Structures are given as C-alpha cells and as structure tokens.
Amino acid sequence: MGLAARAVEAAGVATVALSVVREITEKTPPPRALFVRFPFGHALGEPGNRAQHLEVLRRAFTVLFSAREPGTIEDAGLRWRRERYADPDWEAWRFGRGGVKPAPTR
Amino acid sequence: MGGWKDRMVAKVFTRFPGLAARWARGLAADTEPIPWTPVTKPLAEATLAVVTTGGVHLRTQAPFDMVDPGGDPSFREVPMNAAPTDLIITHDYYDHADAERDLNLVFPAGRLREAVAAGVVGRLHGVGYSFMGHIDGAHVETLRRRSAPEVARRLAGAHVDYALLVPA
Numbered sequence: 001m002g003l004a005a006r007a008v009e010a011a012g013v014a015t016v017a018l019s020v021v022r023e024i025t026e027k028t029p030p031p032r033a034l035f036v037r038f039p040f041g042h043a044l045g046e047p048g049n050r051a052q053h054l055e056v057l058r059r060a061f062t063v064l065f066s067a068r069e070p071g072t073i074e075d076a077g078l079r080w081r082r083e084r085y086a087d088p089d090w091e092a093w094r095f096g097r098g099g100v101k102p103a104p105t106r
Numbered sequence: 107m108g109g110w111k112d113r114m115v116a117k118v119f120t121r122f123p124g125l126a127a128r129w130a131r132g133l134a135a136d137t138e139p140i141p142w143t144p145v146t147k148p149l150a151e152a153t154l155a156v157v158t159t160g161g162v163h164l165r166t167q168a169p170f171d172m173v174d175p176g177g178d179p180s181f182r183e184v185p186m187n188a189a190p191t192d193l194i195i196t197h198d199y200y201d202h203a204d205a206e207r208d209l210n211l212v213f214p215a216g217r218l219r220e221a222v223a224a225g226v227v228g229r230l231h232g233v234g235y236s237f238m239g240h241i242d243g244a245h246v247e248t249l250r251r252r253s254a255p256e257v258a259r260r261l262a263g264a265h266v267d268y269a270l271l272v273p274a
Contacts, residue, residue, distance in 0.1 A: 007254035023130035047208035070140035096148030
C-alpha cells in the first residue's frame with residue numbers, strides 16, 4: 001500500500017491512503033494516511049453502513065487537504081462497532097479553495 | 107497449494123488485528139524519501155481515482171495468483187461503474203466475506219458515485235486499479251519498480267488529480 005501510494009504521488013497525483021494496521025503503515029509510510037482501527041477487509045467499516053463509509057471517506061479527504069508533511073498518519077479515533085454515524089453533511093465535504101476549510105477529524 | 111490454510115490464517119488475523127501489529131513490528135522499515143505533491147484543486151473540481159489492494163477484479167479478468175507464496179504483483183483495471191455482480195475478490199490472505207457482501211469496504215465506487223452526485227467530488231476516473239496486497243520477496247521489487255509506477259503513469263497520463271488508496 002505504501003509503495004503504491006508513493007509511486008502514484010511521485011508521478012504528480014496527490015494521494016491519501018486508508019490504513020487498518022498502524023504498525024504496517026509506519027514501516028512504509030505513504031505520503032498521507034488515515035488510520036482506522038478496523039479489521040482487515042473493512043477499511044470503510046461494516047457492510048451496508050452507508051453513513052459510516054461516508055464518514056471514513058470524509059475524514060480521508062480531510063487528511064488529503066490538511067496534511068502538511070509526507071508520512072502523516074492521522075488516527076481517526078473511531079472504535080469498531082461502537083460509534084454512531086450521522087447521515088452525511090455534504091457541506092462538510094467542500095474541501096479546497098472556495099469551499100469550507102477542512103473540518104477537524106474529531 | 108495451501109489455499110485453505112491461508113484462508114484460516116486470514117480469518118484469525120481479521121479477528122485479531124493485534125497479531126498483525128505484532129508481526130508488522132518485525133518488518134524492515136522503508137527509509138526511502140516519501141514523495142509529495144501539493145494539493146491545490148478543490149475536491150469538487152477534481153478527478154479522483156481509487157486504488158485498492160483488496161484483490162477486486164472483473165469475473166472476466168484473470169484471477170490473482172494464489173499459488174505463489176510471494177503473492178502477485180500485477181494489477182487489474184476495474185471499471186468504476188461495474189455492477190457488483192460482475193466483480194469478484196481473489197485474495198486468500200484476508201477474510202473478504204463482508205467485502206463480497208458490500209464491495210464498498212475495499213472498493214468504494216458506489217459511495218464515491220454518491221459524493222459525485224452530491225457535487226462534492228468533481229468526477230471519478232473511469233477505472234480503479236486493483237492489486238492484491240499480500241506481496242513478498244522478489245515481487246516487492248516488481249511492485250516498486252514496475253507495476254506501481256505503471257499505474258502511476260496511467261493515472262498521471264489521464265490527468266487524475268487525487269488518488270484514494272484502500273487496503274485489504
């Protein structure tokens with residue numbers, strides 16, 4: 001994952017990676033990562049949990065727009081199956097020039 | 107072959123991520139400099155691509171190699187608008203029963219289409235890129251020197267702005 005992210009970033013495409021095991025990500029850090037302490041195969045969460053998936057994606061984009069140095073690993077602080085997720089507020093997704101500033105991740 | 111054994115180990119690792127963390131502590135750290143591309147374009151105007159290491163591919167594409175213990179460093183181009191029923195996961199090293207029920211867990215094409223429809227992501231690159239993440243030995247260099255740079259070239263050549271990477 002880290003190697004793929006680095007190759008893509010080196011070609012001029014900015015990347016953000018999800019991580020489910022921080023220790024693996026720390027060995028080959030991608031330019032920007034959001035760590036979610038979820039089981040393998042569940043980087044976006046539980047099957048069918050739309051609000052959860054979109055919240056993980058929103059936080060990933062927050063890292064994309066807020067990270068200031070390569071190797072940033074932001075901890076989402078989300079607990080597996082112990083969070084309640086609200087339906088997406090798309091206004092909190094307006095990242096970049098002319099939109100809202102990246103919302104804090106927690 | 108060892109397929110059933112790998113799948114058993116995968117189930118254990120999926121259930122107990124702490125084991126994977128302990129295993130990871132023994133890995134060598136990659137000390138090469140980490141590249142950096144500035145983020146300038148608003149997300150709502152950007153073209154986004156997905157790269158997954160979840161082993162997702164079209165049923166009509168060759169499956170990843172599950173016999174080679176070093177894994178398979180090749181990749182598949184997966185249309186972002188493929189019907190979930192046309193996709194399959196070939197990856198014996200994690201438990202993908204849930205991901206098969208909802209591909210968004212490792213290949214969030216559907217969720218990102220919602221974000222495009224909501225006007226917060228500009229557009230999706232037409233294809234996602236899929237690897238199987240269990241790559242070891244000599245194949246690591248193939249990934250580093252050949253297949254990952256090839257994906258990068260294709261994304262840059264298509265003027266993709268941002269890439270989201272999703273692990274198994």
